[in-house]
Amino acid sequence: MSWLDEVPWNGHDLIAVVTQDAASGKVLTVAWMNREALQQTVEKKEAVYWSRSRKKLWRKGEESGHVQKVLEVRLDCDADAVLLKVEQAGGIACHTGRESCFFRKLENGKWVTVDPVLKDPALIYKR
Amino acid sequence: MSWLDEVPWNGHDLIAVVTQDAASGKVLTVAWMNREALQQTVEKKEAVYWSRSRKKLWRKGEESGHVQKVLEVRLDCDADAVLLKVEQAGGIACHTGRESCFFRKLENGKWVTVDPVLKDPALIYKR
Numbered sequence: 204m205s206w207l208d209e210v211p212w213n214g215h216d217l218i219a220v221v222t223q224d225a226a227s228g229k230v231l232t233v234a235w236m237n238r239e240a241l242q243q244t245v246e247k248k249e250a251v252y253w254s255r256s257r258k259k260l261w262r263k264g265e266e267s268g269h270v271q272k273v274l275e276v277r278l279d280c281d282a283d284a285v286l287l288k289v290e291q292a293g294g295i296a297c298h299t300g301r302e303s304c305f306f307r308k309l310e311n312g313k314w315v316t317v318d319p320v321l322k323d324p325a326l327i328y329k330r
Numbered sequence: 331m332s333w334l335d336e337v338p339w340n341g342h343d344l345i346a347v348v349t350q351d352a353a354s355g356k357v358l359t360v361a362w363m364n365r366e367a368l369q370q371t372v373e374k375k376e377a378v379y380w381s382r383s384r385k386k387l388w389r390k391g392e393e394s395g396h397v398q399k400v401l402e403v404r405l406d407c408d409a410d411a412v413l414l415k416v417e418q419a420g421g422i423a424c425h426t427g428r429e430s431c432f433f434r435k436l437e438n439g440k441w442v443t444v445d446p447v448l449k450d451p452a453l454i455y456k457r
Contacts, residue, residue: 206439221348221357228355230348233411245436278441279431280424284360286432297407304406305413309372312333314405 207238211283217253218285222296225274225288231296231303234263236285248273250287267327269293293322300324334365338410344380345412349423351430352401352415358423358430361390363412375400377414394454396420420449427451 210218217235224231234252236244240260243251250271254261264270275288297304299320306318337345344362351358361379363371367387370378377398381388391397402415424431426447433445 206436206441209441219346219360221360223355223357228350230350230357230413233346233348233406233409276436277432278434278436279360280426280428280433281431284432286357299407304409305404305411306407307405309333309403309405314333314336 207242210238210241210278210285211281212238213283217255218283220250220252220285220287222250222271222287222289224291224296224302226290229303230305231271231289231291233304241285244273244287245276250289264292267293267295267298269295269327271296295321295327298324298327300327334369337365337368337405337412338408339365340410344382345410347377347379347412347414349377349398349414349416351418351423353417356430357432358398358416358418360431368412371400371414372403377416391419394420394422394425396422396454398423422448422454425451425454427454 216237220234220236222232235255237253240251240253250263250273252261270292271289273287273289277286294302300322301318301320306316307314308317343364347361347363349359362382364380367378367380377390377400379388397419398416400414400416404413421429427449428445428447433443434441435444
């Protein structure tokens with residue numbers, strides 16, 4: 204049996220993927236993978252997700268250059284999730300130009316943006 | 331508008347929640363919350379999830395004592411996820427008695443258990 208068969212794919216044949224910067228420990232993104240995305244991620248050692256909105260494989264960084272080099276792949280006990288530890292090219296994982304997608308923090312009943320934009324998205328996606 | 335209304339609840343009125351140890355940076359669990367679970371989590375400053383299998387609120391640690399004290403709550407840009415930074419009571423988040431639920435690592439095409447059991451689950455859930 205392949206290691207891919209041991210992944211608890213959900214009803215949509217997807218699994219949630221938490222991606223963490225291996226050096227800083229920051230949680231960068233939560234995204235989704237199907238079987239092919241996970242297989243390609245492991246083979247290429249670069250994160251490939253399944254875009255639920257575009258319904259296609261999405262090689263992280265294909266437009267932005269912000270590729271995620273995969274150092275480690277982990278599976279959890281039962282909650283149906285994969286954890287990737289990566290080296291984040293450019294130090295930017297979020298399409299808003301921030302290091303992490305989790306840049307809003309709950310403070311006194313409000314979601315407050317607490318992390319800076321490191322690069323203007325207009326410059327990241329300028330092609 | 332309440333901060334709860336700004337959360338992008340999915341079709342099942344749930345959101346995925348990544349929980350990270352605030353001190354070590356380890357990703358401990360991925361679980362789910364509904365609106366009430368998130369509200370209680372913020373009010374009590376202790377993690378309360380929605381158990382999809384048991385279909386009820388699940389105060390983390392209610393049986394095991396392994397409560398998660400919530401230090402920070404973050405929301406991501408668009409992937410529909412919440413990040414909690416917590417202090418993990420007992421240093422054990424997983425029902426298998428391990429620190430993290432992500433104790434299996436992909437090595438040469440196999441999921442290998444790489445993290446130790448810190449406490450026998452039979453002792454954790456002995457009541």
